[in-house]
Amino acid sequence: MAESAAAEAIASLFAIGDRVRVRKQHPPGHVRTPHYCRGHVGVVLRLCGAFPNPEELAYKRNGLPAQPLYRVRFASRELWTDYIGGANDVVEIEIYQHWLEPAA
Amino acid sequence: MNDPGHRHHDLGGRPAGRCEPDDHQYEAWEKRVDALVQLLNGRAKVITTDEMRRNIEELGPTAYDEYGYYERWMHGVTQTLLQRGLIEIDELGRKMAEIEARERHG
Amino acid sequence: MNKAEDSEGSAGYYRRMQSAVEELLVLRGILTPEGIEEQVAAMDSRTYKSGAKVVARAWVDAAYKARLLDDPRTAVAELGFSVGPMHLIVIENTPTVHNVVVCTLCSCYPRMLLGVPPHWYKSREYRSRMVREPRAVLAEFGCALPAGIDIRVHDSTADMRYMVLPLRPAGTAGLGEAALAELVTRDCLVGVGLAACPTSSG
Numbered sequence: 001m002a003e004s005a006a007a008e009a010i011a012s013l014f015a016i017g018d019r020v021r022v023r024k025q026h027p028p029g030h031v032r033t034p035h036y037c038r039g040h041v042g043v044v045l046r047l048c049g050a051f052p053n054p055e056e057l058a059y060k061r062n063g064l065p066a067q068p069l070y071r072v073r074f075a076s077r078e079l080w081t082d083y084i085g086g087a088n089d090v091v092e093i094e095i096y097q098h099w100l101e102p103a104a
Numbered sequence: 105m106n107d108p109g110h111r112h113h114d115l116g117g118r119p120a121g122r123c124e125p126d127d128h129q130y131e132a133w134e135k136r137v138d139a140l141v142q143l144l145n146g147r148a149k150v151i152t153t154d155e156m157r158r159n160i161e162e163l164g165p166t167a168y169d170e171y172g173y174y175e176r177w178m179h180g181v182t183q184t185l186l187q188r189g190l191i192e193i194d195e196l197g198r199k200m201a202e203i204e205a206r207e208r209h210g
Numbered sequence: 211m212n213k214a215e216d217s218e219g220s221a222g223y224y225r226r227m228q229s230a231v232e233e234l235l236v237l238r239g240i241l242t243p244e245g246i247e248e249q250v251a252a253m254d255s256r257t258y259k260s261g262a263k264v265v266a267r268a269w270v271d272a273a274y275k276a277r278l279l280d281d282p283r284t285a286v287a288e289l290g291f292s293v294g295p296m297h298l299i300v301i302e303n304t305p306t307v308h309n310v311v312v313c314t315l316c317s318c319y320p321r322m323l324l325g326v327p328p329h330w331y332k333s334r335e336y337r338s339r340m341v342r343e344p345r346a347v348l349a350e351f352g353c354a355l356p357a358g359i360d361i362r363v364h365d366s367t368a369d370m371r372y373m374v375l376p377l378r379p380a381g382t383a384g385l386g387e388a389a390l391a392e393l394v395t396r397d398c399l400v401g402v403g404l405a406a407c408p409t410s411s412g
Contacts, residue, residue, distance in 0.1 A: 035109075048368065076361075085345050113316070114315060115337040117314075123339070125350075157315075175223075199230035199233055
């Protein structure tokens with residue numbers, strides 16, 4: 001990551017193990033948070049670093065300040081009420097910080 | 105009725121049919137589309153993958169469903185180049201017509 | 211119907227667009243024909259076999275496996291594979307966890323190591339159903355998982371690209387690295403298959 005981008009990163013709010021809820025928002029435009037996880041609660045597995053926001057890059061803007069990105073794990077049976085599979089099955093997704101809020 | 109808040113390309117969790125594992129061989133022009141996208145988005149950074157994806161996502165449900173993968177990529181990369189002013193619509197139209205004429209008579 | 215009158219349908223239209231755009235960009239000096247051909251050749255040369263070699267090395271060398279899981283880019287470079295700026299992550303299957311990779315939003319795939327993704331990986335069916343009913347989809351791929359195993363589905367939504375490190379099959383203790391690499395299919399590396407046990411003895 002370039003020096004200037006590193007200097008312009010937003011501070012990380014979440015730590016590994018934090019429970020987070022994905023905001024239930026449905027804007028138009030180039031969004032990389034899949035619809036199926038919005039409104040759902042997961043656990044932060046990994047801090048992936050901070051990256052320029054792809055929602056802004058899609059409009060040829062520079063996407064800065066860089067947004068922290070998290071790998072979040074969701075229980076499959078929490079994502080889908082009709083989930084058929086193991087109780088420990090999960091889906092893991094990378095989600096940008098501005099889509100996440102703390103969950104109890 | 106399509107839910108406009110659930111964008112068409114955002115497929116995770118939607119009902120769909122059986123997966124058909126296949127060994128599709130790509131045609132030469134499809135490989136060249138792939139190469140074009142990698143070159144423009146790579147070191148050259150002439151376009152960004154994000155712009156290209158946005159343009160593909162804006163195709164609309166019918167086109168998104170009907171057009172093949174590299175057809176969508178070609179749409180996406182061309183729209184991005186047009187938006188950035190790296191090619192112009194008139195010259196593109198003339199060039200495509202020229203190519204079509206070449207193919208008919210060649 | 212809005213399909214072009216051309217018997218090739220929309221493919222003909224976009225094929226002509228590809229030729230036209232290429233010619234215009236070459237005229238502008240943004241690309242060269244040689245550059246395009248080199249890139250086509252470079253992608254043709256990347257296949258799942260590079261992933262298979264990485265897996266085989268990890269199976270026989272525990273220290274390499276640890277390096278691979280910790281810093282995949284550097285570890286695959288040890289075997290001569292350069293992934294460029296790609297953020298590669300290797301996820302390990304265990305007797306209790308089976309990993310599988312999908313990109314529900316488009317077609318993100320570890321191309322710099324494994325080459326272009328297979329057609330089915332980009333299909334509506336795979337992208338829609340793998341996050342919601344992985345076991346049913348895996349069954350359609352003929353992937354028979356042991357009872358009681360947990361499934362982790364990885365949706366590649368950002369810049370990370372995932373490759374599965376499959377379990378080494380039983381009965382392979384006597385095999386060398388090259389023979390082990392032969393057991394690793396592309397499907398194993400995505401997670402829709404398991405590394406096959408050798409069917410012949412010796």
